[in-house]
Each structure stands twice: as structure tokens, then as C-alpha cells.
Amino acid sequence: MDLKSNEPFWLVKNGLLNNYPSLRHDASCDVLIVGGGITGALIAHQCIGDGKKCLLIDKREIVNGSSAATTSILQYEIDVPLYRLKELIGEEAAIASYRACGEAIGKLGEIAKKIRSKAGFRTKKSLYYSARKKDVSWLKQEFEARQEAGFDVKWLTEQEISERYAIHGAYVGILSGLGASIDAFCFTHELLAYNVKKGLLIFDKTALETVLYRSGYNLVTTSTGAKIKAKKIIYCTGYETTNLIPEKFVDLLSTFAIVSEVDKEVYYRYRDLLIWNTAEPYLYMRTTDDYRFLIGGEDEEFKDAIKRDSLIPAKSLKLEKSFNKIFTDRAFHPDFAWAGTFGTTKDGLPYIGKHKKFKSSYFVCGFGGNGITFSVAAMDMVSCWMNNLSHPLDEWFRFGR
Numbered sequence: 416m417d418l419k420s421n422e423p424f425w426l427v428k429n430g431l432l433n434n435y436p437s438l439r440h441d442a443s444c445d446v447l448i449v450g451g452g453i454t455g456a457l458i459a460h461q462c463i464g465d466g467k468k469c470l471l472i473d474k475r476e477i478v479n480g481s482s483a484a485t486t487s488i489l490q491y492e493i494d495v496p497l498y499r500l501k502e503l504i505g506e507e508a509a510i511a512s513y514r515a516c517g518e519a520i521g522k523l524g525e526i527a528k529k530i531r532s533k534a535g536f537r538t539k540k541s542l543y544y545s546a547r548k549k550d551v552s553w554l555k556q557e558f559e560a561r562q563e564a565g566f567d568v569k570w571l572t573e574q575e576i577s578e579r580y581a582i583h584g585a586y587v588g589i590l591s592g593l594g595a596s597i598d599a600f601c602f603t604h605e606l607l608a609y610n611v612k613k614g615l616l617i618f619d620k621t622a623l624e625t626v627l628y629r630s631g632y633n634l635v636t637t638s639t640g641a642k643i644k645a646k647k648i649i650y651c652t653g654y655e656t657t658n659l660i661p662e663k664f665v666d667l668l669s670t671f672a673i674v675s676e677v678d679k680e681v682y683y684r685y686r687d688l689l690i691w692n693t694a695e696p697y698l699y700m701r702t703t704d705d706y707r708f709l710i711g712g713e714d715e716e717f718k719d720a721i722k723r724d725s726l727i728p729a730k731s732l733k734l735e736k737s738f739n740k741i742f743t744d745r746a747f748h749p750d751f752a753w754a755g756t757f758g759t760t761k762d763g764l765p766y767i768g769k770h771k772k773f774k775s776s777y778f779v780c781g782f783g784g785n786g787i788t789f790s791v792a793a794m795d796m797v798s799c800w801m802n803n804l805s806h807p808l809d810e811w812f813r814f815g816r
């Protein structure tokens with residue numbers, strides 16, 4: 416699957432940060448992690464911390480899947496509003512899912528601090544505003560649901576949004592105290608390199624091809640002809656997990672992003688704010704730590720990569736126009752535009768857990784706009800499973816729910 420267009424901003428900005436060899440010899444481990452994106456890196460960090468002998472493979476270069484294209488907004492807010500999620504899956508599950516994403520933001524910040532990351536982790540407020548009059552009443556309902564669940568939220572009127580943030584076309588909004596952003600490409604590289612020093616073995620350009628289930632271990636064959644004996648396998652294979660699992664569990668679509676030239680005035684004004692709205696297709700915005708402004712959205716309901724990439728110029732122009740409509744006193748000058756595959760699930764929640772067709776194996780598929788925070792939440796879940804324990808989120812994130 417072609418997960419992204421050729422030049423996502425982060426890849427150009429950071430270049431090839433670290434190189435790893437392909438696997439050319441047989442190996443054995445406690446845990447085989449398949450996938451070297453942000454999910455694989457977080458899970459490897461957990462497993463290494465828990466004292467497991469851990470080996471990670473990726474069929475591409477490390478961090479060359481969706482984690483190179485992501486816009487890396489870290490939110491407690493899930494694609495499905497809390498009041499709606501409560502209706503769909505019940506109050507306990509909905510609040511637990513929102514809280515898990517909230518806690519993940521703090522946890523990611525702690526990891527970034529611990530590994531002395533230079534990936535620009537920054538906590539921010541988050542403004543979710545109504546771009547259409549018809550969204551005002553449900554946004555109010557959403558505000559009340561979040562307030563009731565104990566989240567730090569404020570209700571902002573049109574005038575307050577305009578005066579504070581010079582945003583035009585916003586009817587009302589929810590300002591949340593909890594949010595952050597990062598450069599996930601850089602962070603993933605850093606986290607993997609940190610764990611290599613603690614014993615993690617990494618091999619890229621090495622695809623998992625076949626698995627035989629033996630008693631007490633899985634025997635994996637790779638595209639490089641190596642055999643790996645692994646007690647457990649954790650699949651962190653992103654959207655390509657759809658190639659492994661027979662039933663449909665995620666809708667794949669295309670999404671687009673642009674990043675501006677360096678503009679310090681805009682950067683300082685919006686440095687500590689994430690912005691997203693209720694438009695269809697929705698828009699979201701953040702600054703980068705090198706003084707740029709980033710806008711994403713304009714999703715299309717197909718995943719054909721050639722069609723997706725051919726739309727980049729037109730989508731870039733649309734995103735630019737949206738900026739100029741919202742911030743009428745300034746212009747957006749784009750420097751980079753890119754596209755990627757994105758996945759949404761029926762309830763906005765990830766698929767994290769066992770699958771009946773895969774023995775001694777687990778999946779961590781942090782889909783949707785909270786892909787990254789879900790992957791952080793999975794760290795604790797994996798740690799429990801490796802000790803034969805269950806986790807409270809198992810039930811809400813499982814396959815076949």
C-alpha cells in the first residue's frame with residue numbers, strides 16, 4: 416500500500432536520521448515488533464523497559480510509513496464527539512477512551528523529556544469551533560458532556576474567538592486546556608535510537624512474510640530469507656494491517672496537509688493553540704517548532720494513491736483559501752504540500768488487542784485523528800498482556816466489538 420506522497424514536510428526537514436541494516440541471519444527474541452513507525456517505537460520502548468528481548472523489523476526504511484506524513488496533533492478529543500460516543504458505546508467506555516487519550520499526552524511528554532527529545536513536544540490549548548450555524552447546538556451538548564466528565568473546558572462565543580484569536584466564521588467554540596503537538600518522525604527516530612542503546616535490535620527493509628505457530632513460539636520468515644523465533648509478535652503495521660486481517664474493520668481514505676513558509680508573527684500568535692472545526696470536510700491547524708503554520712484536512716473517501724497524489728495541487732489551494740477566509744488579516748504562503756492514507760473506524764476508537772486468527776500475537780492499530788495518543792495508551796495494555804494480565808481498555812478497543 417502506498418501510504419503517503421513522496422515528500423511529506425517532516426521527511427524533508429529531518430532527512431534520514433538513522434540507518435539500520437536488513438536482517439540477514441536467523442534470530443530469536445521474546446517479542447517481535449513488526450513496524451517501525453511511532454507505534455512500533457512506543458511499544459518497543461515499553462517492552463525494552465519491561466526487560467524483554469526485543470527485535471523490530473520494518474519492510475520500508477524506518478519511519479517511512481504514515482508516521483512520516485502525520486501532522487502529529489496530540490488530542491484527548493476523539494474524532495467522535497464524547498456525547499455521541501456515550502450514545503454509541505456507553506458512558507463508562509466513552510469517558511475511559513477520552514481519558515486514555517488525555518493521559519497519553521502527558522505520558523508522551525514525559526518520554527520526550529526522558530530521552531531528551533528535540534522533536535518539539537509542546538503542550539497547547541485546543542480550540543474546537545463550530546464553522547456552521549447548525550453545529551452550535553450539538554457543540555453545546557458536547558461542551559456539557561466534557562465538562563461533566565471533568566475535562567478542563569471553556570465555552571467561547573463568536574466575539575471571544577474573534578477577539579482572542581482573530582478567527583473569522585466561528586460561531587462558538589470549546590477551548591480545552593489539554594493538547595500538544597510534536598514532530599512524530601523525529602521523535603520516532605529518537606525513541607528507537609534510545610532503545611537500541613538498551614538492547615533493542617532493529618532491521619529495516621525486512622518484511623514479515625510467513626508465520627508458523629509452533630509450541631511456545633512463532634516461526635517467522637522474512638523477505639530477506641531470515642527466520643525469527645519469537646515468543647510473541649506485536650503487529651504495529653499501521654493501515655497495512657488491512658492486508659493481514661480478513662474482515663473489514665477500518666475505512667481507508669485520503670487526507671492532505673500544507674505547511675507555510677516561516678512566519679514568526681503567525682507562529683507566536685498561534686504557538687500555543689491547536690485549532691480544528693466542524694466543517695465538512697473538517698480543517699485542523701497547528702504551528703511547527705520551526706515557526707511555520709500547518710493546515711490539514713480536505714479528506715476524500717478513497718485511498719487510490721495515484722488519484723490522491725494528483726489532487727495535491729488542488730487540495731493545497733483549497734487549504735490555503737480556507738486559511739485566508741479564516742484569518743482575513745494575513746496570507747498563507749505554502750512551502751510544502753503532501754497527502755497520506757488515513758483510517759476511520761465506526762466509533763473513532765482503535766483496534767488494539769488479539770485477533771482469533773493469530774496465535775501468541777497482538778495488534779496495535781491506533782487509527783483516526785488520535786492515532787498517536789491511542790498508540791501511547793497501548794503501551795500499558797501491552798505491558799499487561801506480556802504478564803498475562805488484562806487491561807481495562809481491552810474491552811473497548813478489541814477486534815469484533
Ligand SMILES: Cc1cc2nc3c(=O)[nH]c(=O)nc-3n(C[C@H](O)[C@H](O)[C@H](O)COP(=O)(O)OP(=O)(O)OC[C@H]3O[C@@H](n4cnc5c(N)ncnc54)[C@H](O)[C@@H]3O)c2cc1C
Pocket residue numbers: 418449450451452453454455472473474475476477478479480481482483484485486487488489621622623624651652653654655656670671672711754755756757779780781782783784785786787788790
Ligand atoms: C496526513 C496525516 C495526518 C495525520 N494527523 C494525525 C494527527 O494529527 N494526530 C494523530 O494522532 N494521528 C494523525 N495521523 C495518523 C497517524 O499518522 C497514525 O496513526 C500513525 O502515524 C500510525 O503509526 P504506525 O506506527 O501505527 O504506522 P506507520 O507509521 O505506517 O508504521 C507502520 C509500519 O509497519 C510497516 N509494515 C507494514 N507491514 C509490514 C510487514 N509485513 N513487515 C514489516 N513491516 C511492515 C510499514 O512499512 C510501516 O513503516 C495522521 C495521518 C496522516 C496520513
